[in-house]
Amino acid sequence: MHSFSILEPGMLTTVQALGFxxxxxxxxxxxxxADPLSLIVGNRVLGNFDSAPALECTLTGATVRFQEVATIAITGGETYVQLEGASSRTLQPWNPHRVNAGDVVRMGPITRGCRTYLCVAGGIAVRSTLFGDxxxxxxxxxxxxxxxxxxGDTLDFDPAEARPVNRVMDADRFSPQLLDRRTLRAVELPLADRFDPDGADRFWRTEFTVSNQSDRTGIRLEGASIPTLxxxxxxxxxxTPGAIQVPENGQPIVLGVDxxxxxxxxxxxCIASVDLAILGQLRPRDKVRFEPVSxxxxxRLLRAHYQQLGKFPKREVPIR
Amino acid sequence: MPPSAYEISWFGDRCLRVCFGEQNTPETRVRVLSAFRLIESEDFEKRFSLTPAYTTLLVRFHPLAVREPERTLRTILESHPSGACEVEFNLIEIPVCYDADFAPDLESVASHAGIAPPEVVRRHSGAAYQVAFVGFTPGFGYLTGLPAELAAPRLPNPRTRVPAGSVGIAGDQTGIYPSATPGGWRLIGRTPLRLFDAHRANPSLLSIGDSVRFRAIDRAEFESIHRTIEGSV
Known part of the structure; x- marks a missing residue:
């Protein structure tokens, strides 16, 4: 087993795999x-399984030291990443990088988006539960x-778990769709006796602001008040993640992965599946709107998205 | 189950919401429970993930992996026309210590009910409950069966921290906090059992459909059970 240790965790850094x-x-x-697309792409760049656990940093990056050699990729929210060691350099996001034993990887504040993923070839080793990793x-x-x-926390990984990746990939193509698009597509539910058409109309027309009361459990929105009946x-x-609830104060909450x-x-x-990853990149004060889709x-959008993602070779999970 | 007994609608692009009635009645809850059991037993490939509640069942799936999800679901739901799928009930006994230290709101529940605190304990631990569903937070069981006179409103100012295992009342519901959280329920006791442990074979002590009884225990038994559980980890 190889390992790396946390020198500075940043505001909130956790180990996250794909949702289960x-x-x-x-x-x-x-x-x-919270942004599974960035995790999947980071893992594919490294030859990991899509679901391999990685670090999820929130609003500020972490600083870690590698005890052994490793290959890493940084994806998701934009941040400045410096490698400090025998040869110091800046690390380009969305690309694989070799780091040597003793190297320190220092991530700065996240300047665009909300969450940055530090993926390690082999994936971070965790004790699995019935609920995933x-x-x-x-x-x-x-x-x-x-x-x-x-x-001071030390995390293990097994580089032998990764498969070599030969192809150079333009993985940063996912960055704009995650970090620039702020109109999320959503499927309207039957209004029934819960909303009147004017209230629903107001929701679709409003530009909301992401509240700083937002986290992995949900994103609170500020803006026009949506009346409920x-x-x-x-x-x-x-x-379900992406469900847009309207509590009594009329300020919608978009449910997150937790x-x-x-x-x-x-x-x-409910936010369309194709846009769920963007939720994980919404940060306080971001402006966001919603657009109805059937x-x-x-x-159809989700199928097109998978076709695009399919250009990145995926490691199939062996059938046990 | 006759087709007229439920309605299916899309809840976003990867969930179907099955509604079994507009009112939270025992009949509706039985329909939810039998549909839940039916889908669990018939969905061999585990394509569906289920969130049962009082009157609804939310069915989640990968929209590109399941063809015609609505039809598939109807086929399963109508495969047992009488709705009489075999339903076993586990009986879960939950020891609860109603000592003053664990029951800061016992007095207020008692005065709201117009009875003495020991009588609240007697009635709370004497009633038969059923788990309508487990939801909100890991291991939290929504119990039905609270004696009507024990119903009490939520606290006007929720506590910032309620210890794990706390037994509370809110409206006509009673329940147990699986982990320490903020909370507005009126606390009348505490169980030494762990309601949720991700590393156990059965992580959630309570499951939908279980019968539940509370057994009043003294402080010594609470500490003894607590030590046994902590020691086994």
Whole structure:
């Protein structure tokens, strides 16, 4: 096993893999990387499985020291990354880089987007649970001892787990779609007796501001107040990442990957699967709007997205 | 189950919401439970992930991996026309210590009910409950069956930290906090059991459909069970 240690964890750094939505009936949300697209691309660049665990840094980067040689890739939110060692240099994001034993990788503040991923060839070794490999902060399990990383923590990885990647990839092509697009497509739910058409119309016309009260459980929006017709009469029901709830104060909340699995606020729309990764890159004060799409259009967009992603060779998980 | 007993609608582009009734009644909850069990047992390839609630079942899947999800779901739901899928009920006994240290709101619940605190304990631990579903947070069971007179409003000012295992009442619901969180329920006791442990074979102590009873224990038994559980980790 090789390892690296945390010198400075930054504001909030956790170990996250791909979300694992298979035991929601126990009250456990899918969790995982808030921006799964950046994690997948970082892993493919390194020859990892898509689901390999990596570091997820929030708003500020981490500083880590590698005890052994490693290959790494930095994806997601934009930050300045410096390699300090025998030959110091700046590391280009979305590309694989070789680091030597003793090298320090220093990430600066995240200047665009909200979360940056530090992926390691081989993936970070974790103790798996029924719920995958990701950290669930609320219940305190998964990832690295179920908690955010602290200075002095040492994480293991096995470079032999990665497969060599021969092709040079223009992986940074994903950056603009994650960091520049601020109109999210969403599928409207039947309004039924929960919203009136004027309220829904106001939602689609408003440019909202992301509140600083946002985190992995949800993104709170500030802007026009959206009236609901069913205050206090809702019966709790199942939720999903991307569901746009409207509580009594009329300020929508877009549920994140660590959302409460059930909720009692009416849902106006759900973010289309193709745009879910962008949610993980929304940062406080960002402006965001929503655009309605039909279910079939959302599926068409998702298919096109997978075709684009398919140009990056994927390692198939062996059937056990 | 007759087709008229539920409605299916899209909830975004990768979930279907199955609604079994507009009212949270025992009949609706039984329909949710039997549909949940039916899909769990018939969905061999585990394409569907399920979030049951009082009146609805949210069914999540990969939209490009499941063809015609709505039809597939209807086929499963209608494969047992009577709705009589075999339903087993586990009985879970939860020891609860109602000592004053663990029950800062026992007095207020008692005065709201117009009975003495020991009578609240007697009735709370004497009732039979059922887990309507597990949701919100890992291992949190929504229990039905609280005696009507024990219903009490939420605290006007929620606590910033409620210890794990706290047993509370909010409205006509009673439940147990699986982990330490902020919370506005009125606390009347605490269990030494762990409601959720990701590393156990069965991470969630409570599952949808389980029958639950609370057994009143004294402080000594609480400490003894607590030590056993902590020692086994």
């Amino acid at each position: 939505p298979h035991h929601v009936e126990m009250g456990v949300p899918e969790g995982g990387a 990701s950290t669930n902060l609320r219940a305190g399990f998964g990832g690295f001892h179920g908690r955010a990383l602290r200075a 069913c205050a206090g009469r809702m019966i709790s029901e199942g939720m 959302h409460p699995t059930t909720g009692g606020y009416p849902v106006l729309a 279910v079939s259009d959302a599926h």
